[in-house]
Amino acid sequence: MSARYGMVIDLDRCTGCGACMVACAAENNVPPAPPSATPRTGLTPMLVHKVSNGLEGSAQREVFIPVTCMQCERETPCVGVCPQQAVEVDKATGIVMQIPQRCLGCRYCMTACPYHARYFNWWDPKWPEGMEKTLNPGVSTRMRGVVEKCNLCHARLHGAMEKAAAAGKKEIDPTDYVPACVEACPTGAIVFGNLADRNDPASRAADSPDAFRLLARLGTEPKIHYKSRQAWVRALAERGTSRSSEAKHV
Amino acid sequence: MKVSRRDLLIGSAGVTAGIIFTPVPWKLLGDVSIWTQNFSWIPQLPRGPVEVKQSACTLCANGCGVRVRMAAGCPVGVAGVSGHPVSKGTLCPLTFAAHQLNWHPRRLREVRHRGRPASWSDAQAAFAKACGEGQVAIFDAQPERAASSVFAAFIQKHNGCYRPVLGPESQALAPYASWSGVPVNALGYDLENTRTIVSFGAPLLDGWGTPGRFTRLWSDRAAGASDPQLRLIQMESSFSRTAALAWRRVAVREGSDAALAAGVARVLLEEGLVAAQAPMPVLPLAEAAAQTGLSVEEIRSLVRTMVEKRPVLAIAAEESPSVAALNVLLGAVGTPGGIVAKKNHVPARVPAEAPKTSPRAVLIDASVPWEFDPQTDAEIFRFAAWDGGGGKADWLLPAPGFLEYLTDVPAPPTSGVDTYAIAVNLAASPPEIKSAAQFLQKIDSSMPEVDQLIRAHCEEIFHSHQGAVYGEQPLPVSTIESAQKIEEQLRKGAVWVGNPSRPGNLRCVLKDWPAERTLPRPTNWAAAWPVPVLPPIATKLYQESNLREAPAGRQA
Numbered sequence: 003m004s005a006r007y008g009m010v011i012d013l014d015r016c017t018g019c020g021a022c023m024v025a026c027a028a029e030n031n032v033p034p035a036p037p038s039a040t041p042r043t044g045l046t047p048m049l050v051h052k053v054s055n056g057l058e059g060s061a062q063r064e065v066f067i068p069v070t071c072m073q074c075e076r077e078t079p080c081v082g083v084c085p086q087q088a089v090e091v092d093k094a095t096g097i098v099m100q101i102p103q104r105c106l107g108c109r110y111c112m113t114a115c116p117y118h119a120r121y122f123n124w125w126d127p128k129w130p131e132g133m134e135k136t137l138n139p140g141v142s143t144r145m146r147g148v149v150e151k152c153n154l155c156h157a158r159l160h161g162a163m164e165k166a167a168a169a170g171k172k173e174i175d176p177t178d179y180v181p182a183c184v185e186a187c188p189t190g191a192i193v194f195g196n197l198a199d200r201n202d203p204a205s206r207a208a209d210s211p212d213a214f215r216l217l218a219r220l221g222t223e224p225k226i227h228y229k230s231r232q233a234w235v236r237a238l239a240e241r242g243t244s245r246s247s248e249a250k251h252v
Numbered sequence: 253m254k255v256s257r258r259d260l261l262i263g264s265a266g267v268t269a270g271i272i273f274t275p276v277p278w279k280l281l282g283d284v285s286i287w288t289q290n291f292s293w294i295p296q297l298p299r300g301p302v303e304v305k306q307s308a309c310t311l312c313a314n315g316c317g318v319r320v321r322m323a324a325g326c327p328v329g330v331a332g333v334s335g336h337p338v339s340k341g342t343l344c345p346l347t348f349a350a351h352q353l354n355w356h357p358r359r360l361r362e363v364r365h366r367g368r369p370a371s372w373s374d375a376q377a378a379f380a381k382a383c384g385e386g387q388v389a390i391f392d393a394q395p396e397r398a399a400s401s402v403f404a405a406f407i408q409k410h411n412g413c414y415r416p417v418l419g420p421e422s423q424a425l426a427p428y429a430s431w432s433g434v435p436v437n438a439l440g441y442d443l444e445n446t447r448t449i450v451s452f453g454a455p456l457l458d459g460w461g462t463p464g465r466f467t468r469l470w471s472d473r474a475a476g477a478s479d480p481q482l483r484l485i486q487m488e489s490s491f492s493r494t495a496a497l498a499w500r501r502v503a504v505r506e507g508s509d510a511a512l513a514a515g516v517a518r519v520l521l522e523e524g525l526v527a528a529q530a531p532m533p534v535l536p537l538a539e540a541a542a543q544t545g546l547s548v549e550e551i552r553s554l555v556r557t558m559v560e561k562r563p564v565l566a567i568a569a570e571e572s573p574s575v576a577a578l579n580v581l582l583g584a585v586g587t588p589g590g591i592v593a594k595k596n597h598v599p600a601r602v603p604a605e606a607p608k609t610s611p612r613a614v615l616i617d618a619s620v621p622w623e624f625d626p627q628t629d630a631e632i633f634r635f636a637a638w639d640g641g642g643g644k645a646d647w648l649l650p651a652p653g654f655l656e657y658l659t660d661v662p663a664p665p666t667s668g669v670d671t672y673a674i675a676v677n678l679a680a681s682p683p684e685i686k687s688a689a690q691f692l693q694k695i696d697s698s699m700p701e702v703d704q705l706i707r708a709h710c711e712e713i714f715h716s717h718q719g720a721v722y723g724e725q726p727l728p729v730s731t732i733e734s735a736q737k738i739e740e741q742l743r744k745g746a747v748w749v750g751n752p753s754r755p756g757n758l759r760c761v762l763k764d765w766p767a768e769r770t771l772p773r774p775t776n777w778a779a780a781w782p783v784p785v786l787p788p789i790a791t792k793l794y795q796e797s798n799l800r801e802a803p804a805g806r807q808a
Contacts (some may be wrong), residue, residue, distance in 0.1 A: 014476025017457045017467060018493055020793040020800065021345040027789040028329060028349045031297075034788030034808065035796050044796025052799065060503070064496040103285035127295060130788065133355035134295035139302065139323045143295050145288060185331055188342035188464050189471035231476045 006075070006096040006198040007154055008225030009184070010207035011068055013235055015191035018066030022048050025186030026070075029155060031137045033127035045121045047071070047152040048183050055234045065235050068183070068192070071119045071152040072216065072224030073098050079222060080111035080120065088149075096198075096225060097154050105148040112149060116217050117224075120151045154194075155181035176202075197225055214239045300324025306333055306745025308661040308675040309347055311654060312782040313394045313419065313619070314462040315661035315671070316343050317745065320351070320678055327351035327655060327679050332464065337722045337749050338664060338671055342464030344780075349787030350654045354679060358639045358785050358807065360650035361682055372686065372694075375647050379613060379633055380695050386612025388412040390688075391626060393419065393782075394619040396437055396662035398705035402689040403617070405699055413611070417620050420570040421461050422665040424454070427576035428591050431760040438595035439758070442668040443469055446589035447561040448483040452509045453569040456484065457494040459780035461666035474499060483561055485554075487512060502554060505545040510768035512551075513566070513574035515540030517581050517765070519555040526559075530581040533765040563589030573766030586758035593758040594663060594670045594750070617688045618651035622784035623805070635688045640784025640805070649691065656681035660706045670750035672713060674706060674742040710739040719750040778803030 026032070026048040035044050048070045055063045074080075078098055081089045088104035089111055091097070100120075112120045127143040129136075137143070140157040144150055162178035176195065184194040195204030207213065208227040214236050215224045230236055271277060302323050309316045317336030321329035330351050334341035353359075363370045365378075382388060388410060390403045395416040407414050418426065422436050429436040443449070443466060449456070456466050474480035475497075486498035489506040504512055514533035518540065520526045533540075541548045558564055565584045568575035584590030613631045616624070622640035626632065634645035637653040661673040686694075693699045713719070714735035720728045721738055723746030732738055742748065778786065786808040794802045 012475070015471045017497060018799060019345050019458065019463075019467075021343070021348060023792045023797070023799070024345045024787070024789060025331070025348040027792050028352070028787075032789065032792075035791040039791070039796055041795075041797050044792065046792050046796050049797055050799050060501065062491060062496075064491070103282065126293060128293075129295055129352075130355055130357045133352055133788070135298050135326045136328055136352050136355060137295060137297050138321075138328055139297045139299065142297065145294065182331075182348075186343070186345075186348055188467045189475065190468070191471070231478075 004094060004198065005196040006225060007159075007194070008073060008096070008197040008204060008208070008227065009181075010193045010204050010210075010213060010227040010229055012191045012193070012207075013065050013067060013228055013230040014232065015189040016050070016066040016068060016187075017189060018050055018052060019188060020050060021186040021188055022068055022183035022192070023050060025182040026152070029138055029141070029158075029182035031127070031141045031143050032150075033125070033129060033143070036125050036128075039124075043122075043124050045123065045150060047119075047121065047150060049119075053238060063232070063234070065230070065232070065238075067228070067238070069117060069119060069216075070183070070226065071098060071154075072117050072222070072226045073154065074222035074224050076221060076223045079114040079116060083110040083114045085110070095159065097156060097159075098151075099153055099156065100149065100151050102144045102148040102150070107147040107149065109149060116220055116222070120149050123148050123150055158182075212236070298323045298326060298328060302328075305678055307655060307678055308673040308745070308747075309343065309350070309654075310394075310657075310659055310661065310675045311347065311350060314339070314664040315673055315675075316347065316462060316464065317341075317673075317747065318343065318347070318655075319745075320655065322678065325680065333745065335722075336464075337747050338465075338667065338673070339462055340464035340468045342467065344459060344463040345793065346781055346787055346790055349789050351679075352787045352789070353638070353783060353785065354653040354656065356638055356785050356788070358641075359653065360636055360639050360648060361684060362650060363684075364648040366646055370647070372649075372684075372691075375633065375649055376691065376695055378631070378647065379615070379691075382613035382631055383410045383412075383695070387609055388613045388615060389415055389611040389626070389628075389630070390615045390617070391415045391417050391620050391624070392617045393417040393621065393624075394617075394662075398660045398702045398709065399617070399687065399689040401705050402692055402699050402702065403615075406692045406696065409696065409698070417624055419665060423571040424568040424575075425591070425665070426571050427573045427766070428579075428585060428758070428760055431576075431580075431762065432585075432593075432758055434593050434595075434758060437662075437665070438593050440592055440594045440663070440668040441565065441567070441666050442589050442592045442753070443565070443666075444668070446482070446563045446565045446584075448485065448558060448564040450485045450558055450564060450566045451487065451494065451498070451569075452513065452566065452572060452575050453486075453488045454567045455492060455494050455569070455780070456486075456567065457497055458492065462664045465666070470497075485558065500557065502546070502550075505543065508544040509568065509572055510574040511535060511540045511543035512546075513572070513578045514765065515544065515546075515551045516555050516558070517574075517578055519552050520559070520581055523552075523555070525555065526581055526583065528581055528583045530577065530762050531765045563587065565590050572768060574768045576760075577762055577766050580760050580762050585760045586756055588755055591758065592668050592753040594668055594753050615688060615692075616645070619782075621782055635691070636784070637685075638783060638785045641807070649688075650682075650685050652677070652681045652685050652687055653679075655679045656685065657687050658702060658706070660702075660709060669752055670719070672709065672742070672748040672750075673746070674739070676743050707735070707739060710742065711735040713748055714738055719748055722747045722749055778806050781806065 051067045086104045088101045090099045126146045162174040166174045184192045193204045195202040197205045213229045309318045316339035317333030319331045332341040332343045425439045473482035484498045485500045486495045487502045488495045495501045514535040566578045611630045616634045618635040632645040633647045635649045635651040637651045655678040663671040717730045720726045723741045790808045794800045
């Protein structure tokens with residue numbers, strides 16, 4: 003297997019409902035926040051930002067931008083700075099892997115990530131009594147003091163590989179490996195697939211003239227692509243994102 | 253050979269240097285890391301056989317299809333069922349964590365009488381006594397279920413009254429029910445065949461109706477297009493999610509929906525843009541413009557845009573006779589792309605009854621939103637799975653939680669076609685939990701069982717020879733050999749979908765342009781969530797991000 007898994011997110015279809023955020027947290031056993039958590043200290047491997055075009059009245063437009071680990075293909079910023087080799091780019095899948103057991107919590111990778119897509123685990127993972135029975139048995143919980151991020155639901159990839167191996171196949175069935183956020187999106191705004199396969203719907207969507215990548219000028223070649231028919235949205239691509247940006251509430 | 257101190261130091265240094273080139277320190281590091289993942293306070297993952305089952309969500313009346321991953325018999329994940337005829341594979345955001353709700357700290361696990369622990373036998377005795385002393389009222393927010401039939405049977409025998417509690421979407425259909433005589437539960441929207449939707453503040457893209465139905469339709473036919481196949485015009489005072497994503501947004505003053513509907517109707521009639529006949533609204537156009545904050549020319553331009561692509565359907569956020577009258581004028585009642593009778597004039601299974609006298613006791617089913625206040629001095633027996641806090645019930649009775657009980661799921665309130673599904677009890681409920689139907693059966697053993705009623709409804713479907721059962725493959729009912737087979741399929745997560753409604757089976761006659769009162773509109777996104785508590789990870793949406801504002805009155 004030599005795939006390059008990635009996504010194309012159609013921003014014109016995103017309604018900002020947050021289903022991707024909740025589904026991601028449930029799938030990956032992301033713990034509930036303690037009362038003192040804030041948008042700066044919370045754990046949101048998938049985070050939807052709300053952005054306005056800054057105009058008033060009938061010209062006002064808004065768009066919701068789901069931001070997750072961009073799965074940078076080249077010069078992956080977080081890999082180079084990790085003193086523990088806790089971040090690796092999986093050569094077989096292109097997924098940027100975070101290995102919490104190796105992480106010592108220095109947070110260099112968080113500083114290096116231009117997308118603010120990494121999160122520090124400030125608290126021990128805790129659920130209300132009995133609720134641990136509802137945790138996903140395929141994903142281990144992470145300790146306090148390590149950095150977390152999206153790994154494209156790697157446990158689901160493992161499940162698909164096990165299923166393929168049980169059937170005596172070398173390649174997985176693409177329908178068996180769909181990340182939780184993709185599955186949850188009510189408008190089908192997120193297309194996931196193998197970008198190295200020219201016939202894959204995700205690959206074709208990434209080649210669309212309306213497709214773009216965030217901060218493409220950095221040359222890290224993110225495997226998370228975006229798409230919009232609105233020029234002002236495409237122009238946002240080089241502005242980057244900020245976790246602490248104060249978005250207006252709806 | 254004599255070993256000197258120098259040899260010992262050299263040897264030690266050599267061993268230390270050598271160890272670095274062996275796997276020992278790395279293995280130790282790995283083992284320590286794994287050890288630190290297994291402290292007693294770190295949650296242990298469930299172990300056991302993993303299986304996937306399908307069912308229907310019962311948290312609200314929309315009955316979305318859910319695919320539930322189970323580990324050791326406990327739900328550990330919830331997702332939508334792709335290709336589901338009702339929910340189109342989608343769920344509302346919080347349902348993805350709904351399996352955690354059964355373990356919420358505010359889960360009710362014991363009977364409480366005025367805040368103190370009590371027993372089921374006390375509650376049953378008190379309710380039986382109340383039944384003997386006067387009338388009882390039963391409130392139900394998900395009518396047409398088998399449990400609703402139990403309620404109906406009980407009130408018939410014990411001199412009571414049945415009161416359905418309508419959600420905002422059903423309330424919006426109430427005027428058509430009163431004008432046509434078709435029950436509210438038999439009405440719905442034919443969204444799939446409409447070309448222009450004029451929304452009077454309805455949160456169509458933020459939790460309206462069955463979450464997947466309109467969002468999928470909008471995504472396929474409208475999202476991002478300058479001239480979409482489906483036009484969504486949102487009239488709203490605030491810049492909501494739906495307003496932000498609509499094809500056109502018309503900013504109007506809050507509470508001016510009735511004036512806007514009257515103004516639009518006046519322009520339609522004056523300019524001869526509609527074939528239907530309807531009384532002219534009393535409100536002059538200039539006055540409508542003044543009330544809405546728009547100019548007369550803006551209203552005229554809006555109306556011309558509205559009727560460019562037909563059929564046109566107006567949707568109100570809650571009960572609004574003016575908006576309903578506008579649909580009558582637009583010819584959007586009983587026609588494709590408009591308001592339709594999904595049951596082809598079949599009356600609701602349980603008729604609503606007005607109370608004859610002030611009730612002695614009130615029973616509130618767990619389907620009724622926690623915020624609902626029955627406005628009575630009667631003794632209140634409230635069933636709930638979670639304690640929302642601040643309730644004024646005399647008796648708080650613990651009800652089954654998510655996927656903990658067997659129930660049937662009738663057609664969602666906004667559906668344009670009749671549907672039927674069964675939600676089986678996938679999760680084991682605590683022993684001290686009872687549903688309202690079970691409670692009434694304990695008081696009067698002659699009440700029918702939910703199980704029997706579901707079987708009877710499957711028989712009805714089988715003998716009707718109508719529609720198809722959507723499981724792994726859609727199967728027309730006429731090709732299924734028995735009612736047992738239908739029930740078997742439905743219990744595995746399939747859905748029965750009836751035949752599409754016949755055009756012209758719904759007629760509304762309007763004698764006068766209706767007067768309207770302004771109702772408060774729910775503004776908080778969590779108001780659409782039917783459970784008084786939120787899954788703990790819902791904090792991702794507001795506390796740990798700026799995506800939404802913190803919900804009022806609901807605890808994660």
